[in-house]
Amino acid sequence: MDGYADTYYARTLSEAGAHPALSGAHEADVAVVGGGLAGLTAALELAKAGRSVVVLEAERIGWGASGRNGGFVGPGYATSHAHITRMVGRDNAQHLHRLSIEGAQIVENNISSLGFADQKLVHGKLSVLRYHDPDGLARRRDLMEKEFGYRLDLMSTEEVRTVLKSSKYYQALHDPAAFHFHPLNYSRSLAKALESLGARVFERSRVVATDFDSAEKVIRTSDGELRARDVVLACGGYTDNLVPRLRRSILPIATYVLLTESAPDQIAEAVRTPKAISDNRRAGDYYRLVDDGARLLWGGRITTRTSEPRRLAEMMRQTMVSTYPQLKGVRVETAWSGLMAYARHLMPLIGRMQPGIWYAYGFGGHGMNTTAIGGKVVAEAILGKTDRYRLFEPFGLAWNGGPFGTAAVQLTYWTYQAMDLARERRSARAA
Template sequence: MIDYGDTYYARTLSDGAQRSVLEGQVKADVAIVGGGLAGLTAALDLARSGRSVAVLEAQRVGWGASGRNGGFVGPGYATSHANITRMVGPERARELHRLSMEGVRIVEENIDALGMSDNKRVYGKLSVLRYHDPDGLKQHCEMMEREFGYRLEVMPTEAVRAVLRSTKYHQALHDPACFHFHPLNYARSLAKAIEERGGRIFEGSRVLGCDLDGAEKICRTARGEVRAREVVLAGGGYTDDLVPRLRRSILPIATYVLLTEAAPERLAEAVRTPMAISDNRRAGDYYRLVDEGTRLLWGGRITTRTSEPRRLAGMMQRTMVATYPQLRGVRVETAWSGLMAYARHLMPLIGRLQPGVWYVFGFGGRGMNTTAIGGRVIAEGILGQSDRYRLYEPFGLAWNGGPFGVAAAQLTYWAYQAMDLAKERRAVGAA
């Protein structure tokens, strides 16, 4: 039996039912390879429109990054709006950002429409600076209000340190529209909704080979096959060599998360807000209180190493204590890793590979909103409702560089860490 591992989300899963393995031949309008949030969103939209869908998942629904992440839902991409503007120009960059905002609304609407009573939303997110730059934050707030009508607020250092008891932090951006929730419960609810609309979902059914060139596509597993007119490839960070061109376009990057023991009094010495928190470093920390403030879920660090470190809990605990020394001695109850998919340009990979073959993956670092909009625009393309997926065409399937690309990504991350540390030291020296 395949399980979700010892993650916080697995421990608090409201529906642990296991789905059947694909046996024999199944026919559908659309076959979807990958039962993460992008594939499930596409499948739900297609099923709502009357298309028959079959989802093939190698492990379990939401088993990968979709059910292992921080659970933060807010607009934006893994790279900045300024970088996107440099790549595609201001008009297209604005359209792309509006899509990312729509992705947040899709998640909210699904929670409401599907009656997800097991998925409480906690609104508010603080993006904190680890150096002094109130003017930069103010300019960003003004740009977001001017370009998108999106309201953000600058929190001064004193206000930040009143709720986050760390001398590492300076000012913060407060986004009242962001929220955090239980991503694995959300994925499982999407799957249930798909099945209620006639869709079929098979777990433990890794696709081992595909015939994609004919009018009828075939996806084969160890014990069966799905025949469909359209195929959506949505493997995320666990994309294998099923379609080599797709695998060569991403770098699987590992991120790590821990869950503390129940220690409400100790945690209140450090974190005094229920909001989601992240810092401004390239691969910074992100965390939130869970279980009514009794435990802390803390994520951060990235590496190109795809195997889980032996002393993961201790490594993550040191990261947490470096920010909040008052949490020294708070026990880590469990820790886990997950693989995110990054393209070299840090944008999602969304598009049509060839007639009847679509791909939607590469959401590293900002998957909660971008998986939603990615799944939707692919469904719209299949249904002939829009060609919004083409907004992502400038971010193509660029070669990841192979082993040299992996080494370059790790070296780049270390360089960014060094630059972030230098900024923090200058901030301390100027204080």
């Protein structure tokens, strides 16, 4: 796959041309370390403002979670609005949620304004309950309308089961503004747009040393050196120990995705909507039709260590079949994993570490919108336009707890799974 993991997205890339590795001495106004969506969005905003920008990617553009995810774009964060409100208060929580809405709009606007011909958007996302709670969903719908003017449609159990032929599902909220698309094509399109604005993009250019103590920052790779006034660090779940403080603030969490074989008739018996679907469980299932309904792309499960994707894929296939017995016998064609960066507080890590050193990472499995807003607010700060990045300051670079933090995450996940299962069983008994 030319340096990419064997994913559906790598198999269906519209263009896979490589960018050169950094060689020799270079200078720029801003150096961006990390060729994922946060770094690319920051670079694009800076390049559009006339700054000279260099992007350094250790592997390939979009190689990490940015190019391996489910491709869902909609507002929100990895934690709930209620939890954010408890942490920072109502007013700041509202500002942060509006930023998350803006992040989704940034992605859609980029596709429209930059003429990304290889992007096909499919609008609509269903967030489905696996237990009976229409009143709770109605309250959520009303809150989003009242506080943000954001429309969500409540679907009854009958309406849900008309398009999702599963007895596991009850009510749902439909977000007509959310959409799904091909994230790796989008990542590579951003890089292409950057180059058209005069920015330089380098792949296979892992940073091996830095000097951030002077006004002019120095970044070194194995074959080159880059000097810049500002540096944006955006390495996501693959952040290494080059900047120990950043690495100690995240927990790399593995998630898994499978792609079924082509089985259009069987899949049509189960899933009868082109919209994106996710359930309400913590680290629950998310899936969508691809290849015009011929295949199903299905994601879910998290672990604190990377396991062999095929083994986890079989577990996910069993979950898929338990949800849709119609899919029994449908084989897994390929499966892959990727690392997401979670902070202990489950909010993105966006801010300034010291003069001239900025960071945007830790998007925790809800990155398609938050990478966009993270990149934008960091770029705005560098340009002196706004200080909106300060909305994320209350969350900060908290220590991840080391091995104890990893164990706590896994135990928390298992606890949520047990709670979800108990609630589903109660609902099934009451039906």
